[in-house]
Amino acid sequence: MSIRADTRRNPSILSERDPSALAIVHAARTVMARGFQNALMKAFGATEHVMTVLSVEDLAPAFRRIRFHAPTMIDGRETPTASFIRLWAPDPNGSDKVHQRGYTLVDPDPESGEVSFDFVLHQPAGPAASWAMAARSGDTITASYISYTKFDPPEPEPDGYLLIGDPSAIPAINGILEVLGREARIVLLLQEVSEGDRAIPVAAHPNASVEWVTQSTPEAIAGAIPHRDWSNWHAWLAGEAKMVKEVRACLNKQHGFPLADIQHRAYWVRGKAMRLRKDHGAEEAEPAVEARITEQAVQAAEPSMPELAPAVGRWRSQRGLELLTPLRWKLRAAGVLQGLISLTRLAPFVLLAEIGRKLLSGETGWSAYQPLVIATLALYGAAALFSSMLLLWLHVVDADFGRDLRRTVIEKLGRLPLGWYTERNAASVRQSVQEDAGRLHYMVTHAVPDAVAGAVTPVAVIVYLFTVDAGLAAMLFLPIIAFIFLFSHMMRGNGDNLARVADWTKKANAAAGAFVDALAVVRVFGGNGRDLRAALDGQAKFLNAWQRPMAGRKVLSQLAIQPPTFLLLIVAGGMWRISAGGMTPADILPFIFLGTAFGAQIMAVAYGLIPLREGRLAAKRIGVLLEEKELDRRSSHADLPAGPLTVRFRDVSFGYRPGKPVLKGISLELKPGTMTALIGPSGAGKSTLAALPGRFHDVTEGAITLSAGGAEIDIRDLSPQVLNKRIGFVFQDACFIRASVRDNIALSRPGASDTEIENAARSANIHDRIARLPRGYDSVIGEDAHLSGGEAQRLSIARVLLANPPILVLDEATAFSDPESEHLVQQAVAALTRDRTVLVVAHRLHTITRADTIVVMKDGSVVQSGRHESLVAVPGLYRDLWHAGEEVAA
Structure with a gap:
């Protein structure tokens, strides 16, 4: 964005002029002052706008906020977080020069067309600060607007955010802090340029640590970045141009940040004023002597930053690049071959032009044309043959790559914890296996040849046509x-x-x-x-x-x-x-053959590059999936001795994200043949705790053990087959595969006989319903078997009964049952829980009054524990929940 104002105003003249006319005069003078730069900005879509100062407010001793009325610039448009534009301030010495500076839009209001900019008023003041110091309500200033740039929160959410900037970047940083979640980890490095900078208001965030860097050189703030493992963090930085360049290089080379995980922008240039002269409109960069001397002195006094070995972990985004590594030499080879093929395709047209020239010159003998005709046909056939062979080879490469990629994804999915499979993650799997794999197919097989052909063909054409006639070629x-x-x-x-x-x-x-x-x-x-x-x-x-x-x-x-x-x-x-x-009439033939499609050939370059970009993004998304944390099964080989099993939670803590525990220090013991109920308000962590014994996730701290025959073994040391046989689950959502009812029940025991399957169904009160299906137990779920919520729940109970695990976890098994079906489900649950160790998550307290132990949870911790009679007799959360349930029932 550009800004320009005439500060040499005559108050008496201003009072006599119409404000709108004055604004037009200012805009016209600004356009003239910018010259070539203004024309160049307009070529890229810049538009002129007039802003009027509404108010001036000092937020800190050297920090001023100016509110503008800019109806045509805001114009009802949405302005994203940390939107960044460029302003041009008038020369404080009164010349017809304007000076470039970057600013963040603060509190833009699309309805009123108002927006604020924050100015840092350091001494010696630059052109923008000088204008801001003198700004008063009613002043007008002209702006050239192109488009907003913005802060884009990356997906998936990074492990944390590193925000770096000088005082000019604080408005943008405040906007970022306001949109980041309260649980986001944030490290904020701010550069102190002058005394009083620490008084500039910085938005509060519960998980943000703020550090001020006292030295104002690029090397100082780069050196202040903590030397630690920043893997999977996202960096955002803004400020002085050299600082941005230095810090970006430091983040990449010394701290391992991939460039794709660094957002950056330069707001200003240290020691330089980017100026435009009114007389010739040429841009020049003149060093400000004082700033240059100060910077050189500081740089001479400071030692160069030592080269440190980067404390690098691993970024999720790196895996996407690694996926494409085996393809790179093949795609480069395809590009070279396509370049040769493109030249071969052009050769017949050149020969046809030569044939045309001979015809126009009066040549009639076949001997004069025979070599050209044969060469034309041969080159045309060779180009078609080699192009087909290249396309075939690339499809073979893509088939191998796609096969290996899908195998890698499927193997990865088998190693992920069951708790990872949420609805959102299931959508990401579908996108990776279907949509993104398709984008990679096009990138491998077509994008590179299309892009190379689009680049080589017009260059070769224009070079050849210049040899025919430079004047006509230039006209193209x-x-x-x-x-x-x-x-x-x-x-x-x-x-x-x-x-x-x-x-x-x-x-x-x-x-x-x-x-x-x-x-x-x-x-x-x-x-x-x-x-x-x-x-x-x-x-x-x-x-x-x-x-x-x-x-x-x-x-x-x-x-x-x-x-x-x-x-x-x-x-x-x-x-x-x-x-x-x-030129001669014959010389026009090459232009007719080759020059007519010149423009379309040039545009083909852009169309070929788009799939390459989409392919890289698709590879990045697949790479993120492949970098999801797996269950550590390196020690999962142990077996359990025979005997009754006891489940113990030993000071268990768990969090889905590092540093954000959902469960905190929980210790429980589930004795053989007992029922333990988990209750509490929504979000207390009941379902999360109930899923841990099946290793849907691994605990963050503490341990879960199974004891039998005098041995106590951590579930992380048990083989998956042993753990799955010992612990069964019945969830609120019953899940089935698209197969027969028999196969769905037998998922827990693939070798079970028909009699065993039927007995399990009878115990679960679902046999009669299955018998009424069109093909009985052979009915396919989703085709000729459509079950209600209660029926689906009883079918899942039959599956668990067939597996006959000694430990059972129920997560509100009757949640989706209608009143009639609930009675049948309750009977099935009673049969299921008989003689088993049961952990049940309950929302209906009347269903667990006979539990051996009731565990009351709140905010991820156990706050009460005991039997129903003792808990309801004392003040506490359980009694409050019990009375609330009675009121609802009444």
Whole structure:
């Protein structure tokens, strides 16, 4: 963004002028002052806007916030977190120069068109600070706006955030701190440039540690980065240009940050003012003498930063690059071969042009044409053959790569803990195996040849045509220049809309998914899908408002590079060159054969690069999946002796993320043949605790053990087969595979006989329902077997009964049962829990009054424990929950 204002105002004149007219005069003078730079910015889509100062507020001794009215710049658009723009301040010495500086949008209000900028008022003051010091309400300033840049929280969520900046970056850092979750780990390094910088308000965050670096050199803040393992952290930095460059290099080389995990932007240049002269409009960078001397003195006094071995762990994003490593030499080879094939494809057209020249010169003998015709056919056939062979080879490479990749993903899925398989993670698996694998297929088989052909072909064509006639060849660039001009004019002021397309698509997809998921509820209760309608209407209005005014310009820009345009140019230019004696009529043939598709060939480069980018992103997402933490089964080989089993939780703590425990120091003992119930408010950690004995996750601290025959063994040391046979689970959500009822019950014991399967179904009160299915036990679930919630629950109980585990975990087994089915489920549960050690998660307290032990949980800790009679007799959480349940029942 550019900014310019005339500070040499005459108050008497200003009082006589219309404010709007004065703003136009300021805008015109600004445009003239910027010269070439302004024209260049406009070519990239910059638009002019006038901002009016509304208020000035000092937030700290050297930190000033100025509120502007900028209705045309804000214009109802959404401004993302830490949106960054460039301003141009007037020269404080009164010349017609403007000075560049970066600023963060603070509290933008799309409805009122207001926005604030924070200015750091250091001494000696720079041009922007000098303007801010003198700013008063009613002042106007002209801005050139291109598009907002923003802070994008990466996906998946990193282990932490490292935020680095000088005082000018604090507004952006405050915006980032406000949007990051309360549980995010944050390390904040701030550079103290002048006294009083520490008084600048920094947003509070419960998990942010703040450190100020007193020396104001790039080396100082780079050296202040703690030397530790930053793996899977995300870095964001902004400030002075040299500092940003130095710190970015340090993060990458000494701390191991992949460049993709570093967001950076330069707000200003130390010791330099980027100035524009009004007389010739050329940009120059003049060093400010005082700042230059100070910086050189500090650099001379400081020793160079020592080279340290990086304390590097492993970033998830690295795995995606490693996936593509075996392909790199093959893709490079494919690129080289495609370059040769592209040249071979062009050769027949060159020969055809030569044949045409001979025809025009009057050659009639076959002997004159025979070598050219044979060579043309041979080269054409060779290009087609080699192109087919290259495509075939790349498909073979892709088939091998895709097979190995899918095997790797499947093997990885088998090593992940069962607790990882949430609905969100299941969606990421589908995307990796289906969509991302498809993007990698196109990248491997087609993207590289397309991109290389798009680059080699137009270069070879233009080089050859310059040898034929340089004048006409140079004219072929005119439509390209026209396309660039028309396209930039079309995109002027639309930089944000490119990002908003993705945002609206994401909103529409999310609304459609939510509508489909809730379709049954919507139909029952008569909903009209207003959220989906609103999202689709909003998307349609946005696209219509954006694309409709651009339709004419889009058509013109596309026409500029179409073959008929080049043909018309070649014919007109060729006739002019022929009439002027610059070329012969025969020389126009190569241009007709090769030059008409010149523009389309150049555009093919961009179309070929897009799949390459999408392929790299797909590989990154698959790599993130492959870097998910696995269960450590290196010591999981032990067996259990025979005898009754006791389960012990020994000071168990667990958290899904490092440093964020969900369970804290829990100790329990489940004796053989007893029932232990877990109760508590939602979010207390009951289901998480109940899943741990089956190693759905491994504990963070402490241990879970099984005792039998005098031996006590950590479940992490037991083989998966032994653990699965000893502990059975019945969850709220009953899951089945698309197979027969018999096969679904027999999943727990694949070798079970039909009689054993039927006996298990009878004990679970589901046999009669199965008998009424079209094919009985051979009925396929999802095709001719559609079960209610209670029926599905009883079928899952039959599966556990067939496995006959000595330890059973029930997670509210009757949650989805209707009143009639609940009685049958309760009977099935009673049969299931008989003579077993049971751990049950309950929300209906009347179902666990006869439990041997009731464990009351709150915020991941055990707050009460005992039998129903003793717990309800004393004040506490259990009695409160019991009385609340009675009131609801009443």
